[in-house]
Every structure is written in structure tokens, then in C-alpha cells.
Amino acid sequence: MNRSNAKDRLDRLEQLTAILKSEDALTTKTIAAELNVSERTLFRDIGVLRERGLPIEADKGRGGGIKLHRNWGAGRLSLENQEMIDLLISLAIAESMGPTLFMGNINTVRHKLMASFSPKQKDKIHQLRQRIHIGEQASPDVLQSFSMKKHETNATIETLHTAFLFNQRLSIVYHDFHDQETQREIEAHYLYLGFPVWYLLAWDHLRNDVRIFRYDRIKKADILPQEFTLRPLKDFNAILTKQNVSTL
Incomplete structure (x- = not known):
């Protein structure tokens, strides 16, 4: 593996780790599409992360669900209550707005932030997405x-x-x-x-x-x-x- 390919894989493994930390359970098809790799490559990457000690549960059956073991705990951001409220709402707003000129990496940002939230905070973000709507520019x-x-x-x-x-x-x-x-x-x-x-x-x-x-x-x-x-x-x-x- 040349240096460029090695760097690409390291970057991909970092993205995969953030995705797994940020969500409960996703299908292999969904993750592979987001990482722009085949499902076969995805399972190889999962094997590497398991060797590094990440407790990943993967089901190759129908649906191909992948998730971290429920007892796994991520590090948490240390934020004041109002800072957390502002961050939760700002993240939900950014996602509701969709792709913009300066938010091309919103998915990567979201995965990394979500990895630092508790399960209850993650649920709150999912709920907020449905409550924030973007319309036409003001007249x-x-x-x-x-x-x-x-x-x-x-x-x-x-x-x-x-x-x-x-x-x-x-x-x-x-x-x-x-x-x-x-x-x-x-x-x-x-x-x-x-x-x-x-x-x-x-x-x-x-x-x-x-x-x-x-x-x-x-x-x-x-x-x-x-x-x-x-x-x-x-x-x-x-x-x-x-x-x-x-x-x-």
C-alpha cells in the first residue's frame, strides 16, 4: 500500500469511527455509501477497528446492521448548559439547511460532535431536526x-x-x-x-x-x-x- 492509499484509509477509518460513535445502528449499505466504498471494504475496515479495541457489533444478515456495543462509552464534551443548548440547536439548524458553500463537511462535523454526546443528547438532536424548517429568503x-x-x-x-x-x-x-x-x-x-x-x-x-x-x-x-x-x-x-x- 503506497503512502497516499495509506493516508486515505487512515482518514476513512477515522470517519468510520466517528460515524459509529455518533449513531445507534446503521446498515452497512448506508455507511458504505457515505464513505464511498464497497461493503466488502467496509467490513475489512471494521476488522481493523476491532483489532484496535473498538467493540463493534456487525450483522451480515438482512439489513446488515452495525453498531458499537451498548456499554461502550465515548468521551463527553465539557460544556455549560446554555452552550450545550446553543450547540444542539445550531447543529440541527445547519443540518436542516442542507449543503451550503461553507458547510460541505457537515456530515463529518456532525459525526464527530455526536460522538461526544450522551445517548439522551443524541435523541434530542434527532428530535430537533424535525422541528426546524427552512423556507424562502425574507422579502x-x-x-x-x-x-x-x-x-x-x-x-x-x-x-x-x-x-x-x-x-x-x-x-x-x-x-x-x-x-x-x-x-x-x-x-x-x-x-x-x-x-x-x-x-x-x-x-x-x-x-x-x-x-x-x-x-x-x-x-x-x-x-x-x-x-x-x-x-x-x-x-x-x-x-x-x-x-x-x-x-x-
Whole structure:
């Protein structure tokens, strides 16, 4: 094996290790496709990793599931609670946006980050992916009225993200299109991006109905003790169809 081929294999083994650490169970076909190798080559690489002490369980039968032994433990990132919340949501957002100019290696990044998360944190990321949606770019009218002043919004956004992640009800002060201020109690079910404007798809207890709230118009947010059960996205289809979010 020449030096170039040896380096390629070492890189591939590192990628394979990250993939196995980041997921529960994947098929050989899925992993081989991601690594751009044959399943036969994949099983040879698995043999090498086993020799290095990685406890890999592989089933060559139907489906060809591969996973690490359930008692295997990965090293964990040492992060503060808010840092972990921001990282979980940012990772889910990046994946929801799909391939972009500066995120060509998102799969590799995800596998390496996921390898450092606990099983509970991994489950949370999988759930978050389904709750973050990317739409059309904001219209000129929206951009004209859009304003996010960092020093004013950091604490509010942290509160919104925490409530979103842990399914907790929120009390917010909201300024509508006419700059009328109202106090609302809401459940933040989904996030929607009409770049660069973020929206909450929420259940509004004041209106007893689904509503859309622009992030930059939420002036204050407090977490309430009540938790909520996630509503299906179809509950919000009517309001998304009725109103063009990119113009709100």
C-alpha cells in the first residue's frame, strides 16, 4: 500500500469511527455509501477497528446492521448548559439547511460532535431536526422592518431556545406589525427561517390557536413551569398556507 492509499484509509477509518460513535445502528449499505466504498471494504475496515479495541457489533444478515456495543462509552464534551443548548440547536439548524458553500463537511462535523454526546443528547438532536424548517429568503419589506440588536436580544433568545428545547411554556411580550404590544403565553413548537429572519410556530393561549411570532418582535421572554406536548406540524399547515411567512 503506497503512502497516499495509506493516508486515505487512515482518514476513512477515522470517519468510520466517528460515524459509529455518533449513531445507534446503521446498515452497512448506508455507511458504505457515505464513505464511498464497497461493503466488502467496509467490513475489512471494521476488522481493523476491532483489532484496535473498538467493540463493534456487525450483522451480515438482512439489513446488515452495525453498531458499537451498548456499554461502550465515548468521551463527553465539557460544556455549560446554555452552550450545550446553543450547540444542539445550531447543529440541527445547519443540518436542516442542507449543503451550503461553507458547510460541505457537515456530515463529518456532525459525526464527530455526536460522538461526544450522551445517548439522551443524541435523541434530542434527532428530535430537533424535525422541528426546524427552512423556507424562502425574507422579502425586501420584511428586511426593511427587521432588526436584531445583539445587546438587547441575547438573553431573550437564550430563553426562547431553552423553552423550545425542553418543551416549556413561555410568557412573552410581543410587538406586532403595527407595534402594538401584547402579553402572550405560548408554546414554541417549531422554528422557521426565512433568512435572515427567524419565526416561532407556536400555540398561542391568548388566541387559543396557532400563531407565528417573529423573533425580533419578541421583546421579553420568561419560562413558565408548565410543559407541553409537541403538536404535529400539520396543525400549522393552514396558517402557513394562509399567510406567506416570507412577507410577515
